[in-house]
Amino acid sequence: MSALRLAVFDMDGTLLDSLPDLAECCREVLAQCHLPLLSDAQVRGMVGNGVQALVERALQAALEQKAEASGALPAMPLSTEEAVSRFMAAYTPRATRLSRLFPGAEEALRRLHAQGWLLAVCTNKPEKAARRILSDFNLTSLFASVGGGDSFAARKPDARHLLGTIAQAGGTPARSVMVGDMPPDYLAAQGAGCPFVFAAWGYGAPDLAHKVEAMSMQDVPAVLEQLIPA
Incomplete structure (x- = not known):
């Protein structure tokens, strides 16, 4: 299996x-x-x-x-x-006074979760702040792992940050995808041997637009399904 x-x-x-x-x-x-x-x-x-x-x-x-x-x-x-x-x-x-989930984010996460995907966060934000944000938006139960910038000995773009998050979630690099908007996200995925999806709606780097791209969070489940079929 x-x-x-x-x-x-x-x-x-x-x-x-x-x-x-x-x-x-x-x-x-x-x-x-x-x-x-x-x-x-x-x-x-x-x-x-x-x-x-x-x-x-x-x-x-x-x-x-x-x-x-x-x-x-x-x-x-x-x-x-x-x-x-x-x-x-x-x-x-x-941390969430003015901040909001991007349109379609909660729906995409719940759809992936319902389809049997494990979910994780790998962020350079401190873990305590990341967990507080997920709690404020009632998303904590969806995530198997939260790897903050202070959770491991290294942080993105170092692949050890992503690999630690994957291991903590119970996943494997070969069956994992990193979704992000910045070079540290891509470089961590590259180092970990994972596919990378560019979040084109984010704060991102135009030079990543030639990577596998999702134009909105609503696109993510379909894009991930193509990269790693069930």
Whole structure:
């Protein structure tokens, strides 16, 4: 008997339109540092490599904006650790205040689950935040595994993050598919030997559009069925 099929989803930009809350929390940290505030569009291009990368990119962009206005590059106002701590203090209690599942996401997940697919999340977001989001949207029971950015010794694009999530879900790489919108998702899938589906509706990278593509979450069950038939 073949191993169960496993669909592994990235979270930000794939299952969840999280940009509004991420951007608001970035602006909160920047305001505390008396730095220029960034727009949602500016923050969008910074999402995908985890909280530390997001916060560092936001601070650097704001510092550069301030330097353009003043003619001198100011010093970094906070250590990376303190900036991340302040961001998470703002983000954790409000992770779903403005964020919403992408259209069709819940229906697609429930359809896959009903068809016998195992489901997992592999995200560079901290596991606690990812689990809180799934709970807020009443999706926890659908998922066999949640691999956060702090769940294993490595995180995407390192394949060990995806492989750990697959193992935790009870799947095998040969019968698993990674669905995501960013290069770290694709690179993790490539390293793990899994097919990759590009979430074209997300925050993604246009250079991934030549990969197996789904234009909306509604497309995902049919696309996955073609990649790994029952």
